Amino acid sequence: MLVTxxxxxxxxxxPLAIIxxxxxxxxxxxxxxxDAQSSYEAVAAVLNKPTSQILVFRPSIHPQGSxxxxxxxxxxxxxxxxLDMLCWLAASGKFCTPEQVYKWVWDAVGEDETYRRMRxxxxxxxxxxxxxxxxxxxxxxxxVPDWVKQSGSLYxxxxxxxxxxxxxxxxxxxxxFKKSAEQLPTFDAIAIMxxxxxxxxxxxxxxxxxxxxxxxxxxxxxxxxKYHRNEYFQSDQTYQPxxxxxxxxxxxxxxxxxxxxxxxxxxFVVRVTEGFPKFIQIVENSPEPQFIVPNPVNPNENFSxxxxxxxxxxxxxxxxxxxxxxxxxxxxxxxxVDVMLNRLGQSFGNEPVLKAAKALGTDTDALLRAGxxxxxxxxxxxxxxxxxxxxxxxxxx
Amino acid sequence: xxxxxxxxxxxxxxxxxxxxxxLFGFGNxxxxxxxxxxxxxxxxxxxxxxxxxxxxxxxxxxxxxYVRQPNLRALAGxxxxxxxxxxxxxxxxxxxxGCGYWTPDKPLASTVMLWTSLWLFYFEVWLVTDVFHGxxxxxxxKPERPLLTS
Numbered sequence: 032m033l034v035t036x037x038x039x040x041x042x043x044x045x046p047l048a049i050i051x052x053x054x055x056x057x058x059x060x061x062x063x064x065x066d067a068q069s070s071y072e073a074v075a076a077v078l079n080k081p082t083s084q085i086l087v088f089r090p091s092i093h094p095q096g097s098x099x100x101x102x103x104x105x106x107x108x109x110x111x112x113x114l115d116m117l118c119w120l121a122a123s124g125k126f127c128t129p130e131q132v133y134k135w136v137w138d139a140v141g142e143d144e145t146y147r148r149m150r151x152x153x154x155x156x157x158x159x160x161x162x163x164x165x166x167x168x169x170x171x172x173x174x175v176p177d178w179v180k181q182s183g184s185l186y187x188x189x190x191x192x193x194x195x196x197x198x199x200x201x202x203x204x205x206x207x208f209k210k211s212a213e214q215l216p217t218f219d220a221i222a223i224m225x226x227x228x229x230x231x232x233x234x235x236x237x238x239x240x241x242x243x244x245x246x247x248x249x250x251x252x253x254x255x256x257k258y259h260r261n262e263y264f265q266s267d268q269t270y271q272p273x274x275x276x277x278x279x280x281x282x283x284x285x286x287x288x289x290x291x292x293x294x295x296x297x298x299f300v301v302r303v304t305e306g307f308p309k310f311i312q313i314v315e316n317s318p319e320p321q322f323i324v325p326n327p328v329n330p331n332e333n334f335s336x337x338x339x340x341x342x343x344x345x346x347x348x349x350x351x352x353x354x355x356x357x358x359x360x361x362x363x364x365x366x367x368v369d370v371m372l373n374r375l376g377q378s379f380g381n382e383p384v385l386k387a388a389k390a391l392g393t394d395t396d397a398l399l400r401a402g403x404x405x406x407x408x409x410x411x412x413x414x415x416x417x418x419x420x421x422x423x424x425x426x427x428x
Numbered sequence: 429x430x431x432x433x434x435x436x437x438x439x440x441x442x443x444x445x446x447x448x449x450x451l452f453g454f455g456n457x458x459x460x461x462x463x464x465x466x467x468x469x470x471x472x473x474x475x476x477x478x479x480x481x482x483x484x485x486x487x488x489x490x491x492x493x494y495v496r497q498p499n500l501r502a503l504a505g506x507x508x509x510x511x512x513x514x515x516x517x518x519x520x521x522x523x524x525x526g527c528g529y530w531t532p533d534k535p536l537a538s539t540v541m542l543w544t545s546l547w548l549f550y551f552e553v554w555l556v557t558d559v560f561h562g563x564x565x566x567x568x569x570k571p572e573r574p575l576l577t578s
Contacts, residue, residue: 044473367477369555392553392561411470411545418451420542425511425564427521
């Protein structure tokens with residue numbers, strides 16, 4: 032699974048590095064990840080008790096969605112993650128109805144005294160609500176294999192529709208998202224060298240680890256767009272694009288963008304983001320156009336099935352806003368770190384930016400104390416290269 | 429912090445100037461045997477604004493570092509500037525005097541000037557966070573006579 036261990040933070044004043052600090056603060060930490068893992072294994076153990084009514088279906092639980100992809104973002108104003116789990120059952124949709132399968136799993140979870148009080152019914156999943164100390168809910172979705180075409184696809188019960196819905200959540204992450212994330216962008220050495228002599232750009236006198244994401248770039252781009260979407264749609268989520276839709280658009284755009292070398296990681300992130308709308312197909316039906324974002328591993332599934340023209344319009348204005356933010360950040364080069372931080376605060380929230388800026392200050396001091404902070408010769412810039420700064424204690428009120 | 433240091437003969441102005449030309453060669457130095465003045469634009473990070481800085485050093489005197497441009501107080505708004513000797517003149521306090529951080533036998537280029545770059549970076553972060561992240565001390569009674577056993 033794509034989870035990185037907590038690494039000591041490095042210092043960089045680049046806006047991407049500040050954004051990365053913000054995201055690292057609102058994603059599932061390695062510890063919470065381990066907690067979640069033991070929690071879903073405990074649920075699986077209940078379903079597999081010798082007395083379990085569904086033992087015959089050999090139930091097993093697998094993380095899906097953002098937990099599987101390593102792209103979790105804690106919802107705004109909440110202190111809990113919604114973690115999606117798949118409860119796989121060797122049952123056939125030919126012989127059982129969606130409601131039956133849902134009820135079997137619901138009852139099997141309830142056979143345990145503790146879980147009986149913690150389970151809640153949702154449309155497609157059973158939510159398990161833990162005590163406050165565990166910072167997540169587990170949304171357990173029952174699923175059965177494709178009994179019609181014998182493909183790797185799955186069917187999940189939809190209680191409102193009273194029907195089986197085709198789904199392919201594991202392959203989406205394992206066969207498509209992760210494989211795409213493995214490919215990394217390349218950078219144009221000549222552009223970087225030119226930028227070096229002309230002005231500050233790319234890797235000029237970098238602070239340690241400048242321009243490096245701790246996770247795979249695709250994971251961070253997905254998290255960045257989900258986070259900014261949450262900020263943008265905070266007061267009204269009616270037209271908010273779904274996470275799986277954003278993940279799909281970002282991955283398509285990423286795979287296209289890595290074909291050409293970029294001038295910098297920042298330029299690359301902008302290029303990927305610019306490409307999002309290209310992967311929404313619009314069919315001009317009357318009276319309403321139809322929008323199609325197929326599931327890449329299951330073309331019959333359309334992630335924008337519920338979209339109308341207003342969804343699309345709102346998506347475009349969110350997308351434009353995100354690009355404008357990037358542009359403003361790029362233009363703040365040479366205007367002051369404070370100007371850049373304030374601009375970040377306007378679109379990513381003042382509080383998280385303030386917290387990240389303080390952490391940057393603290394980390395810089397720690398680096399100084401560790402004898403790892405330098406000043407470069409070209410502009411006297413603080414960074415990873417040049418003359419080593421000796422310790423000092425600033426004086427005066 | 430060790431308040432005790434060995435006294436070495438001061439570095440000559442020529443050696444101080446050579447150091448500045450090596451590490452801060454983008455600025456200009458004027459100097460004679462008893463006085464030097466370095467003036468140049470420091471850009472503490474890629475996203476920082478340029479700061480016109482002046483280092484003034486006279487023999488037998490502590491070095492003085494001023495920010496000539498921009499007006500730091502205008503940037504700070506209502507707040508008092510952190511770690512300066514003088515709000516009007518924008519003279520930076522870069523080290524606790526008398527504790528051996530800087531002594532006349534040390535090159536200005538590899539001490540005071542580096543702390544200036546870092547001061548400017550901390551200043552820009554301070555503008556947003558209101559916290560000066562470099563460690564600092566507020567003026568206290570004069571440094572006491574060092575105790576050799578500590």
